[in-house]
Amino acid sequence: EVGHDYDNDGETDDYHYDHFPYDACEFSEDDMVWYCENMVDPQIDAGNHTMEITVEGLEPGMNYSLEINSYMTGMYSGNDDMTIEVDFTADSDVMSEEFVIEVMNSTCNVNIGVQLHEENYYGGHSHVAHDNFNFQAPCGMETDFPVDLGLEVDDGGWTTVNPAPLDLFFSSDEDDVSDEDMLMLMLDNFGYVFEEGNWSMRWTMDGLTNGSEYMLEVEVENPMMGDSGERVFFCGNGDEIPFYWVNDGYDDCEDGADEQQYDEDGDPINWFDCMDGSEVWIYQVNDGYDDCPDGDDEYSGSYGSGEEFHYYTATDDHGHIEWNLEVTEETCFMVLNAALLEMEEGHMVSMVLVMVMGPMAAIDDNGDEIPDCIEMMMSDGEGGGGPDWDMDDFAIGRNYEAVLEYVDFDESLNESHVGLFVAQHTIMHDDLRLKIDHDFFNGDDYLNDTEAMEFEMLWQTNALTDGCDESGPNFTVNGFDVDCAEQMQMFEGLANESGDEAIVWIAGWTLHYSNVTANDNGELIVFFAGDGGSGDPEEFSGTICGSAGELSGMVPVSWSYNGSAVESDCVEFEAGDHIESIEITFGAIDSDGDGYNDIEDRFPNDPEEWADSDDDGYGDNHDMFPDDPTEHWDSDGDGYGDNGDEYPWDAGEWVDSDADGYGDNSDAFPTDPTEWADTDGDGTGDNADTDADGDGVSDSEEDSDGDGVNDDQDDFPFDANETTDSDGDGVGDNSDAFPDDANETTDTDNDGIGDNSDEDVDGDGVTNDLDDFPLDSGQTSDTDGDGVGDSEDAFPNDPNEYADSDGDGLGDNADDDDDNDGVADTSDAFPTNPNESRDTDGDGYGDNADAFPNDAGEWNDYDGDGVGDNSDAFMTDPYESRDTDGDGLGDNADAFPNDPNEKVDSDGDGVGNNADAFPTDPSETTDTDGDGVGDNADDDADGDGVPDEPVDPVDDGDSGGILPGFTALTGLASVLGAAILVAGRRKD
Known part of the structure; x- marks a missing residue:
């Protein structure tokens, strides 16, 4: 607090919050x-x-x-x-x-x-x-209220009932007031003496604020009123219950007549009979509104013992609320306490306490001027704070437990704050319910939930002490004594509504320890020396159990009783035994089995994570930026986290300074949003350059990529596959999965959501931030972080192995013979192929499969002709392997293997068919003059009219030559024959 020094040490007070309610010792x-x-x-x-x-x-x-x-x-x-x-x-x-x-x-x-x-x-x-x-804060009693609240009775006219002075009954004096002093205060401050009857009363209020809403809470206590004086409700079977129990949410009548019942259609079916003979629904009883003409459906119509609330809206600075008070002949005295609250602020604006006497107070047989009924209550101990019997009177069994509730580990100090709960569970006889009901409530032999709850609160108030209790049990944790022992008591199954559940009284302590250091194994040892035989022996046989709560992060590792190991969670003892020594060792839980206990593990249920250095909620193993709390994933592997990467799926880009849709790395003008390319390198962006490629031809007249769109109209003038970029994101419409969305270009899983917005880009059901392979729908996790997905990794939990070629259960990296062929990997040219181990010619093909194991240029002979496929010009023809002249015909079938122009010589005359004018005439090969007569047979091969060989002159008859006449005839026949032959060929 600024400027305050409560301890007068010369310094302004400072207040630091500590987790535990005790200071260092x-x-x-x-x-x-x-x-x-x-x-x-x-x-x-x-x-x-x-x-x-x-x-x-x-x-x-x-x-x-x-x-x-x-x-x-x-x-x-x-x-x-x-x-x-x-x-x-x-x-x-x-x-x-x-x-x-x-x-x-x-x-x-x-x-x-x-x-x-x-x-x-x-x-x-x-x-x-x-x-x-x-x-x-002061928590003082106010006696000066803004509203004056009073009580009046109609005894032939409205008469004031004198209130009791609040300062006397709510004194701040810490000294206890004796019973005698309290009695004298009561006798001196009774405000009125009533005779038997139903009295008209009213609460008066002066000093109200016009228009404000108020609530008057009235509590009437009539200690002597019994069944004959209290207004009752009759159940269907004739049983009586207090009227204020009607419509309170609990079935107090066996037939449930005191609560609204409904038929199968949801309509109400039971009524309340008003005094004038009319009826209202049960749910209208005690609802704060007068539904019966005489208002007898509300408990406020006649006060007995109970509490009532009245709501009032002020129309003036004063007002009153009328009600009836029923006084029976058995009434000794009543205490009426009323408090007025202003509703808007919720503050109490007035309070009054009134004590009045009834007819029974007039009886004073012993003449001591103290009403006998009051003396009787004092002697009965009513209001004395508790029963005159012991809870143990109803005990029929008892068990004990010790639970390690919490361990708050301070890593910087290597110390822990520890909470240990130890308690006895006493099983009680069912008669306890009857005893409580008769001593504290209406004695109807039925302890309902409300009564059970009220008794438990009363019991706790009397039985428990505030703060730390020095009488707690002497348990130590790793040799450290308890710093604070807080008492706890409660009941289970106390109400009759609990059915067959046994009544259990639980009494124990929460023991707090500070600055506890674990042993070398990180364990906590709880020890109790036992009672040493000095205490009372156990009355019943029972069990002692040891366990750990979820908040402790630990489990029992071992424990012993009286020096003997206990195999289960509990040990049994017999009636008459004394409680012996107990030692329980607790070790840290490793829920996910990753080698890090739950106390130190930031992700106790994730076996793949245990630390989060940057405290961003993502474990270091999957956090690609373990020291940066703003980043945890880099989808494109460019070294820039997705949160800050404007192109999380493009490894070549991460920022777009001018926001033109083109990353700075590829943008020739990274700070100019109107330009991103400079094809000709002239310093002018393509968008502004009329000749973007610098070839001297205007873009408006040129179509560089030949796609039919001139360069000045083409968003991609040098890409024939693209012409338009509708959304201006730098990706052409033809290849843009979202041509009208500048924020999206691809849809890897084809789900209609762009990758930039898609939390599961590959559509495998695993979100990107949890998917080790966000772009591979066939893989989602890489448990061991070796870069191979679990579904393909033969050893998904071993970062040193991912393949087992021979299936022997030993990873290839550790296996000396991966293919199990009997040849060690170091000597095996094919360590993962059990069919090969040597490659003599070093051509990459094992000797067993290599048709030419000594020829590095060959390894296969498809046609089996003895010539390797790489050298075989005809690898599928076993009859050919070479084509020397490259004319497509193998040498074996080629009549002219060295002449690429010839393959066949049909007539065998030594001249290939392509060059032979008479390919089927072995006597001819050429026809120089093209007259159809081969040169060998043609006298005038060149057709120049001059015989190739001159005719000898005719002899004069003496020469003995050819006979005249016969020679000429023969010559004529030859010429005709030749002509006929030529003509026939041409015809053919």
């Missing part, structure tokens, strides 16, 4: 004792207080939001709430904020809660820290 060497002080909330006085919240450890430049909430509770009000929100940018590592709270004299508790958030990447806020600070 100090050791005194004088008497060798540790002295510990229990921490209590500091006191704060009534008035206005300027408070200052200081926050340390801020990051300069970071945006924060500080929320301060104050809550005040008092005797006359609920919560007075105030919330202050401060958004700021830290300019140093420390920030302070002042605010003012108003504490009233009636305020009992002040709580100030502080929460600090920092702005995250997405524009929201993430929780950083929170603290709570509590103060004790």
